[in-house]
Amino acid sequence: MPSLVDPVANKTDEGNNRTDLKAPEPEHCPGTESEEAGKADACQGCPNQDICASAPKGPDPDLPLIKDRMKGVKHKILVLSGKGGVGKSTFSSLLGWGFASDLDREVGLMDIDICGPSLPKMMGSEGEQIHTSLSGWSPIYVSDNLGMMSVGFMLPNQDDAIIWRGAKKNGLIKQFLKDVDWGNLDYLVVDTPPGTSDEHLSVTQYLKESGVDGAVVITTPQEVALLDVRKELDFCRKSGIKIIGLVENMSGFVCPNCKGESFIFAPTTGGGKALAEEFNIPFLGSVPLDPRIGKSCDHGESFVEEYPDSPATTAILDVIRQIREAVGDPQEDEDDDMDE
Amino acid sequence: MPSLVDPVANKTDEGNNRTDLKAPEPEHCPGTESEEAGKADACQGCPNQDICASAPKGPDPDLPLIKDRMKGVKHKILVLSGKGGVGKSTFSSLLGWGFASDLDREVGLMDIDICGPSLPKMMGSEGEQIHTSLSGWSPIYVSDNLGMMSVGFMLPNQDDAIIWRGAKKNGLIKQFLKDVDWGNLDYLVVDTPPGTSDEHLSVTQYLKESGVDGAVVITTPQEVALLDVRKELDFCRKSGIKIIGLVENMSGFVCPNCKGESFIFAPTTGGGKALAEEFNIPFLGSVPLDPRIGKSCDHGESFVEEYPDSPATTAILDVIRQIREAVGDPQEDEDDDMDE
Numbered sequence: 041m042p043s044l045v046d047p048v049a050n051k052t053d054e055g056n057n058r059t060d061l062k063a064p065e066p067e068h069c070p071g072t073e074s075e076e077a078g079k080a081d082a083c084q085g086c087p088n089q090d091i092c093a094s095a096p097k098g099p100d101p102d103l104p105l106i107k108d109r110m111k112g113v114k115h116k117i118l119v120l121s122g123k124g125g126v127g128k129s130t131f132s133s134l135l136g137w138g139f140a141s142d143l144d145r146e147v148g149l150m151d152i153d154i155c156g157p158s159l160p161k162m163m164g165s166e167g168e169q170i171h172t173s174l175s176g177w178s179p180i181y182v183s184d185n186l187g188m189m190s191v192g193f194m195l196p197n198q199d200d201a202i203i204w205r206g207a208k209k210n211g212l213i214k215q216f217l218k219d220v221d222w223g224n225l226d227y228l229v230v231d232t233p234p235g236t237s238d239e240h241l242s243v244t245q246y247l248k249e250s251g252v253d254g255a256v257v258i259t260t261p262q263e264v265a266l267l268d269v270r271k272e273l274d275f276c277r278k279s280g281i282k283i284i285g286l287v288e289n290m291s292g293f294v295c296p297n298c299k300g301e302s303f304i305f306a307p308t309t310g311g312g313k314a315l316a317e318e319f320n321i322p323f324l325g326s327v328p329l330d331p332r333i334g335k336s337c338d339h340g341e342s343f344v345e346e347y348p349d350s351p352a353t354t355a356i357l358d359v360i361r362q363i364r365e366a367v368g369d370p371q372e373d374e375d376d377d378m379d380e
Numbered sequence: 381m382p383s384l385v386d387p388v389a390n391k392t393d394e395g396n397n398r399t400d401l402k403a404p405e406p407e408h409c410p411g412t413e414s415e416e417a418g419k420a421d422a423c424q425g426c427p428n429q430d431i432c433a434s435a436p437k438g439p440d441p442d443l444p445l446i447k448d449r450m451k452g453v454k455h456k457i458l459v460l461s462g463k464g465g466v467g468k469s470t471f472s473s474l475l476g477w478g479f480a481s482d483l484d485r486e487v488g489l490m491d492i493d494i495c496g497p498s499l500p501k502m503m504g505s506e507g508e509q510i511h512t513s514l515s516g517w518s519p520i521y522v523s524d525n526l527g528m529m530s531v532g533f534m535l536p537n538q539d540d541a542i543i544w545r546g547a548k549k550n551g552l553i554k555q556f557l558k559d560v561d562w563g564n565l566d567y568l569v570v571d572t573p574p575g576t577s578d579e580h581l582s583v584t585q586y587l588k589e590s591g592v593d594g595a596v597v598i599t600t601p602q603e604v605a606l607l608d609v610r611k612e613l614d615f616c617r618k619s620g621i622k623i624i625g626l627v628e629n630m631s632g633f634v635c636p637n638c639k640g641e642s643f644i645f646a647p648t649t650g651g652g653k654a655l656a657e658e659f660n661i662p663f664l665g666s667v668p669l670d671p672r673i674g675k676s677c678d679h680g681e682s683f684v685e686e687y688p689d690s691p692a693t694t695a696i697l698d699v700i701r702q703i704r705e706a707v708g709d710p711q712e713d714e715d716d717d718m719d720e
Contacts, residue, residue: 094430122496122541124464124574129604155575156462156608198607201462201576201614206546209577234464234574235495236541237549263678264469267538268496274541293633297640304633304644304671308678331644338603338648 103249106217109176110250112224113148115367118243118255118281122268124234126260127289127327129153130337132231133162135256137342138360140186142371145226148179150216151190152243153233154209155202160192164340168193176221189220206238213242226369234268236275244279253367254282256324256359259315260290261307266315273319284366285322287359288312293329294351304329324362327355443589446557449516450590452564453488455707458583458595458621462608464574466600467629467667469493470677472571473502475596477682478700480526482711485566488519490556491530492583493573494549495542500532504680508533516561529560546578553582566709574608576615584619593707594622596664596699599655600630601647606655613659624706625662627699628652633669634691644669664702667695 070076070083077083078093086092110116119132129151136149151159160166160180168180170193179187191202191212222228233239244252255276259269269286276283288311292301307314316323330352336343344353364371410416410423417423418433426432450456459472469491476489491499500506500520508520510533519527531542531552562568573579584592595616599609609626616623628651632641647654656663670692676683684693704711 090434094434123498124466124496125600125605126465155577156464156611158463158604158607161604161607199610199614201611201618203576203581203615203618205578205581236543237495238545241543241545260465262674264498264501264674265465267498267501270539271496271541274539275543278541278543293642293644295635295638295640296642298635298638300635300637302633302636302671304669304674306671306675306678308675329644331642331646334602334604334644335646335648338646 102214102218103246106214106246107249109218109220109222110228110247113222113228113250114226115369116228116230116247116250116252117284117363117367118230118232118252119258120232120240120255120272120276121234121258121265122236122270122272122275123259123265126258126265128234128258129158129162129231130333131256131258131287131289132229133159133337134343134356135227135229135360135363136163136182136186136188138344138356139227139229139364140183141345143185145185145369146224147186148222148225148228149182149186149188150220150228150230151188151192152209152213152216152230152239154191154204154212154239156233157190157192157202158337159188159190159231162337162340163188166192166198166340170194173221176219177215178221187222189216210238210242213239214246217243217246236271240275241279244281252281254284256284256363257286257321258289259286259312260305261288261303261311261326262305263309265305266309266312269315270319273321283319283321284363285324285359286312286316287324288326290329291326322362322366324359325355327359328352442554442558443586446554446586447589449558449560449562450568450587453562453568453590454566455709456568456570456587456590456592457624457703457707458570458572458592459598460572460580460595460612460616461574461598461605462576462610462612462615463599463605466598466605468574468598469498469502469571470673471596471598471627471629472569473499473677474683474696475567475569475700475703476503476522476526476528478684478697479567479569479704480523481685483525485525485709486564487526488562488565488568489522489526489528490560490568490570491528491532492549492553492556492570492579494531494544494552494579496573497530497532497542498677499528499530499571502677502680503528506532506538506680510534513561516559517555518561527562529556550578550582553579554586557583557586576611580615581619584621592621594624596624596703597626597661598629599626599652600645601628601643601651601666602645603649605645606649606652609655610659613661623659623661624703625664625699626652626656627664628666630669631666662702662706664699665695667699668692 070080078089083089119128121128139145140147151157163182165180165182171178179189181187259265290305293304294301313323328351330350332347333343361371410420418429423429459468461468479485480487491497503522505520505522511518519529521527599605630645633644634641653663668691670690672687673683701711
C-alpha cells in the first residue's frame with residue numbers, strides 16, 4: 041500500500057532547499073547542503089550525487105542580510121490557515137488597519153500569496169508601483185504608519201497570472217524580507233497563501249534567526265475547513281512556530297430582514313472553539329459573517345472604521361486586543377483605540 | 381522600480397522543470413533541459429551552468445507512460461479557481477456524484493490539492509487505504525462507477541501536515557496519473573488547489589499529450605475572488621487549456637426564516653456573469669448558498685441526492701448538463717438523470 045510513512049517520505053522539507061533530488065537521501069547522507077554534499081562516502085552511488093556536488097554549499101549568505109533588515113521590527117506575526125477562502129487576507133488587512141489605528145505604532149503588511157495577491161485591492165492601493173532608493177524597495181504606504189509590500193504592485197497588468205513554481209516564489213519572498221526598506225516597525229503582519237508548502241517553509245526559514253512572535257490561525261466553522269487547519273497546526277508544531285491563537289471567521293449570519301441567525305458554514309464538529317480546546321491553544325473569538333466586510337475589502341476600506349457598530353467590529357477589535365497582549369504590547373486604553 | 385516585466389521575469393515556467401536556478405536564463409540559453417544545457421556557448425559564465433550541466437537531459441521518460449494510462453479516459457476535466465475557499469472541492473465532488481448518477485458512465489476523481497486534501501472527507505471515504513495490484517494503485521471506490529485518488533488516503537494520521545515543496549508535490553501528481561489503475565473512464569475530474577503554481581503547471585504538462593477537454597472555473601461573486609479568477613483565466617490561455625465555463629458559487633443566500641435573500645459575498649463588480657461576458661467564456665450558472673451543501677460535504681454525502689428540491693440542486697444539475705454537452709456527451713434524458 042503506498043503510504044507516506046516516516047521518516048523518509050513524510051519528513052519535513054524544512055531546512056532542505058534542494059527541490060530537485062531524484063531519490064530520497066541515503067541513510068548516511070551528510071546533508072544536501074553541507075560542505076560534504078555529493079562528496080562523502082555515503083554519496084557514492086546515490087542518484088542525487090551530481091546534483092548535490094554542483095549545488096551551492098554552506099549556509100544561505102542572505103540570512104544575515106535578512107536578520108539585519110529585521111532588527112528594527114519588534115513583532116512578526118504570521119497569518120495562517122490550511123484552507124483557502126477562510127479570510128486570511130481579510131483578517132491580515134483588518135490586523136494592519138487595527139494595529140495602525142494606534143498612531144504610536146508603525147505597521148508593515150507583507151503579502152506572500154504570490155499567485156493570488158489580494159491585499160493591494162483590500163487596502164485600496166491597487167495600481168501603485170514600488171519605488172527604490174539607496175536603502176532598498178520602499179513599501180507602499182496606505183497611511184503614515186502603515187506600509188505594505190505585495191507582488192500585486194509588480195504586475196504590468198492586474199489580470200496577469202503569476203505562473204511560478206515554488207523556487208521562484210521563494211526568491212521573491214526572500215527579496216521582500218531582504219530588500220524592502222521596512223524601517224523600524226512595531227508590527228510586521230505576514231499574509232500567507234493556503235497550504236503548507238514553499239511559501240510557508242521559506243518565510244519560516246528566512247525569519248528563523250530574527251524570531252517570529254507567532255501565528256494567528258484563521259478558520260471557518262465547518263469540518264472540511266478544520267481538517268486543513270489541523271494540518272496547519274501540525275506544521276506550526278513541526279516548525280517551532282508559537283500559536284498566538286485561533287480565530288473563527290464567518291461564524292453566524294444575522295439576516296438583515298428578520299434578525300434570525302443562520303449558520304452558513306455549519307460547525308458540524310464544534311467549530312473553531314472545540315478545535316482550540318482539543319489542541320490546547322488560545323481561542324481568540326468568533327467573527328460573525330457580515331457581508332459588509334467583503335464589500336469593504338472590495339472597496340479597499342477599513343471595515344472597523346466604516347462600521348464601528350457591527351458586532352463583527354466588536355469581535356475583531358477584541359481579537360486585536362488579545363494579540364497585542366499576547367506579544368507583550370497591550371493597548372493602553374481599550375475603549376479609545378479607534379478614536380486616537 | 382522592481383517590476384515583473386516580460387520576457388524574463390514574468391515568463392511562464394511551463395516546460396521548465398528546473399526549480400533551482402540561481403539566476404534568470406541568459407539571452408541565448410539553449411533551454412535548461414536541452415541536450416546542450418550547461419554546455420552551449422551561451423552557458424559560459426552563466427551562474428546556472430553547473431546546475432544545468434548536471435541535470436537529467438531530454439524529454440520526460442514518464443510522459444509516454446502517462447499517455448498510455450490515459451488512453452482509456454474519454455474526458456479529462458480540470459476544476460480550477462485562482463482563489464481558495466470558493467468551492468472547488470465541493471464542486472468536484474458534486475461533479476463526481478453527478479456524472480456517476482448516470483450508471484452508464486465510469487467516473488474518476490483525482491485530488492491534486494496535496495497540502496489540503498478535502499475530497500476523501502467530502503466523498504465519505506476518509507480513512508480508506510490504497511491497495512496495489514500488478515496493474516497499479518487501485519482507486520478508492522465510493523460507488524461501483526466512481527473511483528477516486530487523493531493524498532488523504534496515504535496519511536498515517538489525518539491531522540499530519542504535508543509539508544512539501546513543489547517538486548515533491550509534482551512527483552506525487554505524476555504517480556497519480558502514471559501509477560493509478562484508473563481503467564476505462566468516461567470522466568476524470570481533477571480537483572486542484574488555489575493558485576497558478578507547481579500543481580497546475582505539472583498536471584497541465586503531464587496531460588498535454590493525452591489532451592484535456594477543458595477547465596471548469598469556479599468563483600464566488602465578490603471582486604477579490606474575481607481578481608484571482610482573472611489570473612486563472614490568463615493561466616488557461618497561456619497554457620492552452622480550453623475554458624468549458626465559469627460557475628458562480630455561493631451566490632445568494634435565502635434566509636430559512638423569512639425567505640429574504642441576502643448577498644453574503646456581494647457582487648460589487650457584477651459577479652461571475654459579468655466576468656464571463658468580459659472574457660467571452662460560457663457562464664454555466666449561479667449556485668445559491670445553501671448551508672446544507674457544506675453539511676453534506678462534512679458528512680460525505682451527495683447533496684443533490686439528499687436534497688433534490690433545493691434550488692441549489694437545480695442549478696448544479698444544470699451545470700452538469702451543460703458540461704456533458706460541452707464535451708460531446710449530452711445526457712439522454714435530462715429529467716431522469718437522478719432516477720436511473
